[in-house]
Amino acid sequence: xxxxxxxxxxxxxxxxxxxxxxxxxxxxxxxxxxxxxxxxxxxxxxxxxxxxxxxxxxxxxxxxxxxxxxxxxxxxxxxxxxxxxxxxxxxxxxxxxxxxxxxxxxxxxxxxxxxxxxxxxxxxxxxxxxxxxxxxxxxxxxxxxxxxxxxxxxxxxxxxxxxxxxxxxxxxxxxxxxxxxxxxxxxxxxxxxxxxxxxxxxxxxxxxxxxxxxxxxxxxxxxxxxxxxxxxxxxxxxxxxxxxxxxxxxxxxxxxxxxxxxxxxxxxxxxxxxxxxxxxxxxxxxxxxxxxxxxxxxxxxxxxxxxxxxxxxxxxxxxxxxxxxxxxxxxxxxxxxxxxxxxxxxxxxxxxxxxxxxxxxxxxxxxxxxx
Amino acid sequence: xxxxxxxxxxxxxxxxxxxxxxxxxxxxxxxxxxxxxxxxxxxxxxxxxxxxxxxxxxxxxxxxxxxxxxxxxxxxxxxxxxxxxxxxxxxxxxxxxxxxxxxxxxxxxxxxxxxxxxxxxxxxxxxxxxxxxxxxxxxxxxxxxxxxxxxxxxxxxxxxxxxxxxxxxxxxxxxxxxxxxxxxxxxxxxxxxxxxxxxxxxxxxxxxxxxxxxxxxxxxxxxxxxxxxxxxxxxxxxxxxxxxxxxxxxxxxxxxxxxxxxxxxxxxxxx
Numbered sequence: 001x002x003x004x005x006x007x008x009x010x011x012x013x014x015x016x017x018x019x020x021x022x023x024x025x026x027x028x029x030x031x032x033x034x035x036x037x038x039x040x041x042x043x044x045x046x047x048x049x050x051x052x053x054x055x056x057x058x059x060x061x062x063x064x065x066x067x068x069x070x071x072x073x074x075x076x077x078x079x080x081x082x083x084x085x086x087x088x089x090x091x092x093x094x095x096x097x098x099x100x101x102x103x104x105x106x107x108x109x110x111x112x113x114x115x116x117x118x119x120x121x122x123x124x125x126x127x128x129x130x131x132x133x134x135x136x137x138x139x140x141x142x143x144x145x146x147x148x149x150x151x152x153x154x155x156x157x158x159x160x161x162x163x164x165x166x167x168x169x170x171x172x173x174x175x176x177x178x179x180x181x182x183x184x185x186x187x188x189x190x191x192x193x194x195x196x197x198x199x200x201x202x203x204x205x206x207x208x209x210x211x212x213x214x215x216x217x218x219x220x221x222x223x224x225x226x227x228x229x230x231x232x233x234x235x236x237x238x239x240x241x242x243x244x245x246x247x248x249x250x251x252x253x254x255x256x257x258x259x260x261x262x263x264x265x266x267x268x269x270x271x272x273x274x275x276x277x278x279x280x281x282x283x284x285x286x287x288x289x290x291x292x293x294x295x296x297x298x299x300x301x302x303x304x305x306x307x308x309x310x311x312x313x314x315x316x317x318x319x320x321x322x323x324x325x326x327x328x329x330x331x332x333x334x335x336x337x338x339x340x341x342x343x344x345x346x347x348x349x350x351x352x353x354x355x356x357x358x359x360x361x362x363x364x365x366x367x368x369x370x371x
Numbered sequence: 372x373x374x375x376x377x378x379x380x381x382x383x384x385x386x387x388x389x390x391x392x393x394x395x396x397x398x399x400x401x402x403x404x405x406x407x408x409x410x411x412x413x414x415x416x417x418x419x420x421x422x423x424x425x426x427x428x429x430x431x432x433x434x435x436x437x438x439x440x441x442x443x444x445x446x447x448x449x450x451x452x453x454x455x456x457x458x459x460x461x462x463x464x465x466x467x468x469x470x471x472x473x474x475x476x477x478x479x480x481x482x483x484x485x486x487x488x489x490x491x492x493x494x495x496x497x498x499x500x501x502x503x504x505x506x507x508x509x510x511x512x513x514x515x516x517x518x519x520x521x522x523x524x525x526x527x528x529x530x531x532x533x534x535x536x537x538x539x540x541x542x543x544x545x546x547x548x549x550x551x552x553x554x555x556x557x558x559x560x561x562x563x564x565x566x567x568x569x570x571x572x573x574x575x576x577x578x579x580x581x582x583x584x585x586x587x588x589x590x591x592x593x594x595x596x597x598x599x600x601x602x603x604x605x606x607x608x609x610x611x612x613x614x615x616x617x618x619x620x621x622x623x624x625x626x627x628x629x630x631x632x633x634x635x636x637x638x639x640x641x642x
Contacts, residue, residue, distance in 0.1 A: 030467070030483075032483045032484075032485075032488070034483075034484070034485070038481065038484070039480045039481060040480075040481055040482055040483045040484050040487075041480070041482050041483065042482040042483035124458070248479060251474075251479070251482075254460075254471070255471060255474055257458065257460045258457050258458050258459070258460065258471070259454065259456060259457045259458045261423060261452070261454030261455070261456070261457065262454050262457040262458075264421075264422070264423050264443075264452070264454075265421065265423075265447065265451060265452035265453070265454060265524070265527075266447055266471065266472070266474040266475055266527065267442075267443040267444035267445075267446060267447025267448070267474065267475035268443065268474070269443050311462065312462075313460035313461060313462050313463040313467065314460065
């Protein structure tokens with residue numbers, strides 16, 4: 001593949017701008033990667049760099065997390081074990097005990113990041129995130145129903161969460177549908193549904209036996225503790241299919257941000273794009289919730305943080321996925337090591353972060369006159 | 372047969388019918404302007420012609436094929452539309468927005484060819500926004516912004532271009548600016564333009580073909596010099612007026628009758 005340097009869509013024209021024009025410097029270059037066969041990719045250099053750096057940070061964080069615990073391992077040993085050069089004991093600890101937990105965290109974070117970015121883009125609202133507009137709560141209703149009403153095992157609880165999330169997604173879509181789904185209605189209906197589902201969750205807990213209630217509350221906190229390969233495999237399968245699908249549909253999704261009419265005019269199949277993406281996002285969020293419980297903030301915050309780093313318009317799905325993975329791993333690291341011997345579930349840390357972020361978002365959105 | 376036609380279409384939203392059994396032909400290589408009072412169905416007709424609204428009866432034909440059964444991207448390579456309200460995404464630059472006009476010509480693995488790049492440059496140059504390429508869209512004036520959207524529609528490189536009230540909300544100098552630009556595109560690039568306009572005098576001055584609508588029906592169509600008469604303006608808009616020659620261009624100029632001489636019968640849409 002032939003990377004052509006200097007193929008920029010925007011040569012430095014700013015110097016020639018008419019006098020008095022308050023120009024900001026050229027944002028950043030867009031480069032084209034072209035093959036002789038006529039294939040071409042449009043690459044936003046800064047976004048690519050952001051994804052790369054986030055991926056490096058995720059890898060570093062993973063190595064640190066795998067290395068910590070009762071049997072501490074230096075990073076070099078962790079890497080050696082991961083590539084297959086460890087001792088038997090190290091192999092066991094890394095492959096069987098710690099790696100699955102990290103993978104669950106990484107995949108859950110990426111899934112939440114993508115799900116959040118899709119919904120925020122479709123609703124054109126930074127609050128239009130799955131954990132604000134009811135999907136997290138819906139998945140929780142599903143999981144709690146299985147725990148409280150059927151006393152099911154962990155696989156059944158996960159299944160319940162997925163079913164709950166999907167049903168909530170379908171319900172909100174139908175309620176919000178009026179010649180297509182539009183931003184504000186989606187957010188408002190979602191917030192209403194979330195409130196009702198939260199009430200259902202509280203009701204389920206009051207009805208539960210002490211044992212079930214304890215289990216339910218633990219599940220509701222969201223945690224990576226005790227996750228093993230049984231959680232990794234379905235999560236990996238779903239992410240491997242749906243995240244690339246969402247990335248492919250990210251191109252038409254970018255067009256949708258200009259309004260339905262503009263997207264239509266450009267040949268985007270508007271409602272189909274929206275249904276495919278919403279279904280993929282709901283499924284991603286539901287499966288993530290099934291694997292780790294309702295982790296708050298990641299779906300809300302990761303897309304916004306990613307956007308601020310890339311400075312690029314559009315849903316920024318790739319950067320949001322990387323940011324989601326990093327956020328969740330950092331939250332897990334904070335929860336397990338920042339408070340000495342007292343280990344917290346990762347969901348508590350993301351919850352605290354999420355509260356602060358939500359306040360900040362409300363203040364800035366209000367200042368900008370958007371709410 | 373013209374490239375874009377509507378064959379006895381019935382148009383409406385949900386249960387509400389706005390136009391019934393409407394047949395329209397857009398003359399090739401014309402600058403067609405659709406005028407009429409509010410809610411006469413002119414924007415609805417434009418939405419149907421651009422396939423955003425599916426007629427409940429009849430069909431819209433593009434190059435002889437039913438537009439609603441053609442692949443979306445294929446339509447978008449032949450027929451462009453400048454919608455009334457588009458949202459510029461936060462923090463997008465002029466060049467990035469114009470580049471989005473290339474979407475129907477692109478694919479997952481053909482995202483940014485040399486041709487795309489050249490056409491985007493040309494579109495910006497022919498709309499006079501080449502100098503603004505690096506600027507953020509949200510810091511431009513209303514007139515400049517409308518030029519950017521038009522440049523995006525141009526980058527789509529469609530022989531047919533539909534514009535839904537392209538001058539609304541613009542100051543008068545920008546309205547003329549946008550219409551001059553449209554006339555240029557029509558004359559120098561040979562594109563067929565269809566625009567919905569509010570201002571009858573602008574329509575009379577710039578259109579080569581005028582369609583006057585009222586309550587979902589076409590009352591007159593043809594060259595403005597033949598269509599715009601005092602009788603027609605009263606019939607379609609319910610406004611008594613004189614029609615004189617525009618001192619600048621010789622096209623018809625509508626001068627509303629003075630208040631005393633006019634018994635006002637504004638034509639509100641019958642609901």
